[in-house]
Amino acid sequence: MKYTALAAAAALFAGTIAAEATELRLSHQWSEGDVRHKVAQMVADEVGAAGVDLDITIFPSQSLFKAREQYKPLSRGQVDMIVFPLSYAGGLRNAYNLTLMPGLVKNHDHAARMNDSEFMGEIEKILAEDDIMVLVHGYLAGGFAGKDKCITAPEDVQGAQTRAAGKAFEEMLAGAGASIASMSSAEIYNAMQTGVLDAANTSSSSFVSYRIYEQAKCFTPVGDYALWFMYQPLMMNKSTYDGLTDEQRAALDAAAEKAQAFYLEEAKREDGEAKEVFEKNGVEISEMTEEQFKAWQAIAEETAYKTFRSGSEQDQKLLDLALSVE
Structure with a gap:
């Protein structure tokens, strides 16, 4: 017992x-x-x-x-x-750092x-x-918003004060002729409102939650092609x-x-919702084309990719593997 x-x-x-x-x-x-x-x-x-x-x-x-x-x-x-x-x-x-690199991922299916x-x-x-x-x-994605014009091709940011989401994106945008303003997503609205910022790159959800559509003339949503994943x-x-x-x-x-x-x-739904919200608020919608995507990618190759490739042999191999995914 x-x-x-x-x-x-x-x-x-x-x-x-x-x-x-x-x-x-x-x-x-x-x-x-x-x-x-x-x-x-x-x-x-x-x-x-x-x-x-x-x-x-x-x-x-x-x-x-x-x-x-x-x-x-x-x-x-x-x-x-x-x-x-x-x-x-x-x-x-x-x-x-390759998991936030411009032009490595082009859409959600990719x-x-x-x-x-x-x-x-x-x-x-x-x-x-x-x-x-x-x-x-x-992966979550994002796009661009322009205060006075659409941002789809590299020439659209020349001379523009631009906020980018991540160091690699700042390098690419600077390579395209933009002036970089570093700030959090929460600061974009006021920076656009006061004229400090001409354009911004951030996630679809942040564009909506921070009501950036109230300050933007044009929105480049996530479509068949987008830079920020x-x-x-x-x-x-x-x-x-x-x-x-x-x-x-x-x-x-x-x-x-x-x-x-x-x-x-x-993730796809959030991108679609962001596009709808901007449209409903009278913001012009301009989607990125394959040609424009490749133009950005070419600039990334000479800026962000080049910086990354300056690391180890393993880093170079990883970047090539990422670029090889169709």
């Missing part, structure tokens, strides 16, 4: 430990209305519904870690999962092929060196993933597959 009681107590204790071991923490920087939170929530909900004793608690709005400070905690296992623009860690791994490419496989090998793996691939995956600590049961990993994988399809469709 005594043995049975001890065995029961031990089993209860082991069960408590197991339950604690299957509680994962997921960190990101956005509000609960953002598509990236919705992707995380979908994974958490699907895994919870699978009944595999795995709970994911989401910490949005930088409530666990600051936006740019999440990579190292994930690598160290201090947090289990993050949704994270990988270029934020470009200072740690130069290869990650982005989906990029996610499935040898290039992304090499990026994932680098992540694995830091004990990190990708659960959900995803930023890779923002949901990643997980690999040791944590490997430590789960087969059933838990299977549930995570299934949830991730569903969330990735959702992420792609939502």
Whole structure:
């Protein structure tokens, strides 16, 4: 009887430990209305519904870690999962700067092929060196807004005070003859309103949420061609993933597959919504052509790509792999 009681107590204790071991923490920087939170929530909900004793608690709005400070905690296992623009860690791994590089991705279907490419496989090998793996691939896109004219071809920014989203884009725009004004997306509206800024490049969602349509004459939306694509995956600590049961990993994988399809469709929807909002507010719409895209890409080759190629032999190989994805 005594043995049975001890065995029961031990089993209860082991069960408590197991339950604690299957509680994962997921960190990101956005509000609960953002598509990236919705992707995380979908994974958490699907895994919870699978009944595999795995709970994911989401910490949005930088409530666990600051936006740019999440990579190292994930690598160290201090947090289990993050949704994270990988270029934020470009200072740690130069290869990650290719995930926010002008002209590497031309549209969302191309982005989906990029996610499935040898290039992304090499990026994932680098992540694995830091004990990190990708659960959900995803790119979000953006366009241009001009205060007085349309911005579709490189000559459109000559002499214009322009805000770009990312260092590589600043290099490319400067190469096209623009003057660069560095600021956050939240500052674009006032800068356009006061005449400090002639043109801006940012994400579709930021164009809408910051009401840039009130200050723009023309909008270049994401269409068949766009320059700005930023890779923002949901990643997980690999040791944590490997430590789960087969059933838990299977549930995570299934949830991730569903969330990735959702992420792609939502990204396309956000771009379409941005175009509609600008149109409804009387802003001229001018989509980028293939010829214009290639003209920008040629300038990127002499500026941002050239800077990147000045790194290691591995960096050069990675850029070539990215450019080879049709």
